[in-house]
Amino acid sequence: MKSPRAQRTRALTEGALLAALTIVLYVADIYTKLLLYVIPVPVAILVIRNGARTGAIATAVSALGVSLILGPIDGLIVLVRVGFIGIVLGALLARKRPWLITLAGTSAASLAAFVSDFLLVSWSTGLSPGAMVAKVQETFVEAGQRTMELYQKMGVPQESLGLVKQMTEAMPVWFKTFLPAVLAIGAVFSAAIAYAAARWILIRMKRDVEPIPAFADWRIDWRWAWGLIGALLLAYAIPSVDLGFARTLATNVIAVYVMIYAVQGIAVLWSVLGSMGVPKGLRAVIAVFLYLTPTLNWLLPMTGLLDGWLDFRKLMSRA
Template sequence: MASFMNTRSLAEGAVIAGITAVLGLLGMFIPPLFLIISILMPIPLAVLVRRTDLRVAVLSLLVTGLLMMVLYPDPLQVLVMFIQFGPLGLVLGLLYKNYVSAGHALAAASLVATIASVAVIMLAVLVSGLSLEMLQSMANDILDKAFDFYRQAGTPLTPDQQQFYREGIKTSILLLPAVWIVSAVVSTAISYIVGCRVLKRLNYKVNVLPPFNRWRMPWYSIWGLIVGFLCVVIGQQFGLTILKVVGQNILTVFALAFFVLGLSVVAYYYQRLPFSRPFRVFLLILLIFYISLMYIGIVLLGVFDATFNLRRPRLKSENK
C-alpha cells in the first residue's frame, strides 16, 4: 500500500512538473502572458505539497527546472523564474498544509517573495553589471534626444522643465527595487487567493483572507517606516548614498502597505455611513478622483490603525 501511495505521489509530481514547465515556457515565449503566469505558476506546486509532501514537491520542482532548461534557449531566464516562483510554491504549499491563518500565511509568503525578488535583482546586477548609475546615464541620454526633438520642433523646454523630468526619472530609477518588491507581494497575494479557491474546489480546508475592510497589520509593522526613515537620515548626514537609497525603497514599500491598510479603514467606515446611496456614490467618486491628494492622509490613517486599532470598538460591539 505504501509503495502504491509513493508511486501515485510521484506520478502526481510528474504531472505537476509538466504543468509548471508549460506555464513557465508560456510566460517566457509570450511576454504579454507573463503577468498572469507569475500568478499561476506557484499554485500547482503548492497544491502538490498539500496533496502529498514536501519531498515530492521538491523533486517535481527540480524536474520542472530541467525541462525548462532543455526547452528554453536562455538558462539565465529559466534560473530567474526558478528562483522567483519555486520557493514560493513550496512555502505556499506548506502554509496550506499546516492550516496557517490567512494573515500570517500571506505575511510569510510575501517575505519569501521579497527575498526571491532581492535575489533576482542581485543576480541581474552580477551577471549584467548594471547599476543604478548606468541606468541613470541611459535615461539621461534618452531625455537629451527627446529635448533635442522638442527644440527642433520649435517648442523647446525650459531648463526648469528639463530638470523636473530628469529628477522624476532619477527618482523612478532609484525606486525600481521597491516597485519590483511591491509587484511581487501583490502577485503573491493573488496567488494565495487563487490557491485557496483551487484547494476548496478539491475539497481541502483552507484559511481564506478576511474581507478587505477587516484587513489589519500588527503594531510592530511601523518599525518598517522608522527603519526606512533612519536609513534616509543617516545616509544624507554621512553621505552614504547606498544607505539612503535603501531607506527610500523601504519607505516606499511600507508607505504603500499602510496606504492599503488606510483604504481598508476607509472601506470599513464607508460601509457604515448613514447616508443615502446617491450621496455615498458621490463620496466614492470624490475619493477616487482625489486619492492622490489624500495619499499621505490615508497612509497616516493606516499607521494609526496599526498602532491603535481604530476599528476595535465597533468590531467588538458588532460581534456581541
Template sequence: MVNVLAAPYFQGRHKDSDAQFAGLVVLAAVLLLPALFPGKIGWLSSLVPLPVFYCLVNLGIQRGSIPVRNGIFIAAGAAVIFGSLPMLIFSLTLVPVGIAFSTCVFNKRSPVATGFIAFLVLAVSWLLYWSGLALLLQTNLYSTLLTEIDMGLHSGLMLYEDSAELAPETLEGVRVAVDLLRVYIPKILPAILISGLLITVWLNLVLGNLLLKKKDSKLTPWPEYQEWKLPDPFVWLVVLSGVMFLLLPAPLSTLGLNGLIVCSTVYFFQGLAIAASLLNRWSVPGLIRVPIYALIFIQTYGIIVLSFLGMIDVWADFRKLNQAGDKHNNSI
C-alpha cells in the same frame, strides 16, 4: 454489493485525479507561457506561486507535489524544445514561495507571518538567481539597471523636446520632473525593488487564500482578507524611518526614505483590507466595487490615501477587529 461499496472510493480517486491534472496544466501554463512570450505576458510569471500553493494545500503535500513536479518537468521540456529555458529558470525562482505558503498554512502561521517568511524566501531566491546571472555575464546588473533607467529617462526627455506640440511651460515642467527622477530613482531603487517583492508575495497570498476558501473554508486557518491586520508595533518602523529621513544626514536620510516607501507599500495592503471591509459593511454591490478598486489602483492619490488609512488604523480600528461583532459574508 461490492460495486456499491467501492463507488465512493473510486469517485474520490476520480476527483483527486481531476484536481491533479488541472493543477498540472495550470502550473505548466503559468511557467511556460511567459517563457515563450516574455514581451507580451511575462508578467504572468509573477503568479507562479499561486498554483503551487493551491495544489499543495488542496491535495496535501504528498499528492499535491505530484502535479507540481510534473508541471515543472513538462514546462522545462517544452522550454528546452523552444529555446526558452533562461526565462523559465527565472519563473522557477517563484516556486519556493508557493511551498513556503503551504508550509505556513499547515503550521497555522498568521497571514502576516506567512507573508514575511515568503518575502524572505523570494528575496533569497532572486538574490541567488541574479547573483548567478551576474557572475555568468561578468557584469554588475544593479548598475546596468540604473544606467538603463537613466538612458530611458534621457531618451524620453529628448522626444518631448523634439515635439513641436508642447508649450514652453509644459516642456519646462517635464524637464524638472525628469531631472528629479534622475536624481531620486538611484536613491529609492532599493525600496522599489523590495516593494515589488512585497507586492508579488501579497498578490499570491490574497488570491490563494480566496481560492482555497471558495473550495473549502477549512483549507486555510486564516480569516478573509478584509480582516487581515498588521501588528501594531510595526508603526514604529514608520516613525523611525520618518525621523531618519527628516532629521539625519545622508546616507541615513536616504535609508529613512527607502524605509518610508516600503512601509507605505505594506500599509497600503492594510488600507485596501479596510476599504474592502467598509464596502462590505455598506453592502456595496460587486459591480460597483470593481470600478472603485480600479480607481484606487490607477490614481496615485488613492494609493496614498489607503496607505495613510492603513497606518492610522492602529489607533482608529476602523474594522472594529478588537471588539466583538457580527460576522459578515465577506468578499474583496
C-alpha cells in the same frame, strides 16, 4: 486509507502533470506576460497534496523541460523562482499557518527569487549589478526624452512640459534610491497573487484553508508606527551627518511604510463607504481616484496611520 504504493503512484502522476503544467505556463508567459505570478501555484498545490520532496522533484523536471525548450537560463529561473516560491507557499499552506504568516513567508521567498533573478541575469549578460542598474536608469532617461518629444508634438503648454521634464529627470535617481522598496513591494504583490490563486484552487478542491478577515476589517496595530518613527529619525533628523547606506535604507523603509499605511487607509475608506451602502465598484473607483490624485493621495496613508490610534471603525471595541 490509500496504500503507500497507491500514494506513490498518485504523487508520481500528479507530479508529472503539474510539472508539465508549469512548463506550459512558463512558456506561455514568454508570449502573454500575464502568467508570471501564478506559475509557482502548481508546485505549491503539489507540495500540499504530496509533500515538499515531490514538489522539489517536479520543479527539477520543470526546469529541465524549460531548459530544453528555451535554454538553460530560463531553466535556472524556473528552478529558483518557480520552485522556491512554490515550495515555500505550498509548505506554509500545508501546515495551515495563519494567512499573514503565509503571505510574509511567500513574500520573503519572492524577494529572494527577485534578487536571484537579478544576479542570474547579471551573470549571464556579463554586466555587474551596478552596471545593470545604470542601464535601467538610461532606459528611464530615454523614455523621458521620448515622452517630452511626444508632449511637444501634442502642443502641451510649457509649464506642464517643465513639470514633466523635472519628473523624468528625477526618475533615474528615484529608481536607484528606492530600488530596495520597489523590490520589497513587488515581492509582496507577487506573493499575494500566488497566494490568492492557490487559495482559490484549494477552496474549490474542498480543502481547509485559513480564513482571511474581510478587507474592511484589516487593521495595523499602533505599535508598528515605531518602525516608521525610527526610520524618519534616521533619514531626516540628522541631515548634517553622512549616514550613507543606513539613510538610504531608512528612506526605503519609509516608502514601504507609506504603502502599508495606504492599504490600511483604503481599508478604512472601504469600510466607511460600505457602511454608507456604496457599491463595491464605486468604492474601488473612489479608492483608485484618491490614490492616483497627487493632491489627495496623502490622505490614504495618513488615515491608515491614525487608525492605529483612533480606531475609526471601532474594531477594537468589537473584538
